[in-house]
Amino acid sequence: MLDAVHAELVHRGYLGLTVENVADRAGVHKTTVYRRWGTVDVLIADALDHTRETDWPVPDTGTIEGDLTAIATEIADTFIDPERRRVPVAIVVAALQSTRAMEAKQAFYAARHAEAAKVVTRAVERGELPPRTDPLELVRLTCAPLYYRIFISGEPVDRATAERAAEAALAAARAGLL
Amino acid sequence: MLDAVHAELVHRGYLGLTVENVADRAGVHKTTVYRRWGTVDVLIADALDHTRETDWPVPDTGTIEGDLTAIATEIADTFIDPERRRVPVAIVVAALQSTRAMEAKQAFYAARHAEAAKVVTRAVERGELPPRTDPLELVRLTCAPLYYRIFISGEPVDRATAERAAEAALAAARAGLL
DNA sequence: CCACTAACGCAACTGGAGTCGCATTTGACC
DNA sequence: GGTCAAATGCGACTCCAGTTGCGTTAGTGG
DSSP states (O other): OHHHHHHHHHHHOTTTOOHHHHHHHHTSOHHHHHHHTOSHHHHHHHHHHHHHHSOOOOOOOSSHHHHHHHHHHHHHHHHHSTTTTHHHHHHHHHHHHOHHHHHHHHHHHHHHHHHHHHHHHHHHHHTSSOTTOOHHHHHHHHHHHHHIIIIIIOOOOOHHHHHHHHHHHHHHHHTTOO | OHHHHHHHHHHHOSTTOOHHHHHHHHTSOHHHHHHHTOSHHHHHHHHHHHHHHSOOOOOOOSSHHHHHHHHHHHHHHHHHSTTTTHHHHHHHHHHHHOHHHHHHHHHHHHHHHHHHHHHHHHHHHTTSSOTTOOHHHHHHHHHHHHHIIIIIIOOOOOHHHHHHHHHHHHHHHHTTOO
8 A cells, every 4th residue: 555655646746646546546445545544645655764763874885974975875866766755745845734734744753863963973983074064964964955945945955965065064074063 | 937837836835826916916818828828837837937037146155165055055945935036936846747847947946056067176176075076966965965955854944054065065065075 | 144233325405615697886088 | 788708707517635433453562
């Protein structure tokens, strides 16, 4: 069922994600979906909870530049692909309209940030960054410009954008501001 | 009419923004609104176009720190206020669902960025920043962490967040990365 | 093999967003 | 003030997401 949500999202995007479409794709009747989930936002929230629980491979290139760039590049690649991009877009839309989806999104990014922060912690231990650096803050600062372009300013992202975001965030961290 | 859109947005948010509500508040019949605009997304887009054309006071504190902090703080203040926050939230939701709203949002932020970039240009002229600094990129980098918290990670924003965002962006600019 | 419960399928129903046809008003121009 | 075109008001209609009641299936425990 959650696979059907994902497939439908990738295929048609948030606007095409009706309860009936998901039910058809999953081979069940729409009333079943309505009874168990109620709305598409809850479907997305449940699917997101499930994704959060699956492992995410934390990069380990040996340097903080390499790790942050890898994270930023992965995000950029998702947004470059017109199909994969539909998933985070749907999550943002759903979260802005339903409390349940908002909580799921918050938990998802909190979990991913915590994972990604490991690369910062390692870098601090290696002496690459000041000891008091806030790992989560560096992660946020790395990701923010990419999401900003996609969701706010509406500008495209590419790998160069990702690398610049990582470099800029790193500069702030090295300056001891995080 | 566009005032009615704004008032309705502040009052009920995007989900409460139906064509009928706006029509009632503006004192016209719903068919009139349907004929002239069609959907709420177009209403929001038109209202945003109108806002874009109104002037926005560019801060001029004398230092680039002061100016960027002023910009970041203004954004943070908007998001702190539960009523005013509903406006940008609605714009983002609308832009993710309608091409017309997306174009309006893009034009709006392009215009505001261009205005805000003036503080960077002045700072470069004063010798506060490296000559090759990209003004728009510094503006983006300043705003991004605030929007990221609100729309993506779901974390709260306060004035300290705004100041940190400005400082961090500035560090990258001073390092000559922008 | 037989109850018993919970989940599901199904079709009919409901409610509200959006549309349509027509009457009425506005307002510009002579 | 009279005429005409364009915009608005109005109620009825359509359409579809979401709900409800009921019959059927599946799965469990004895």
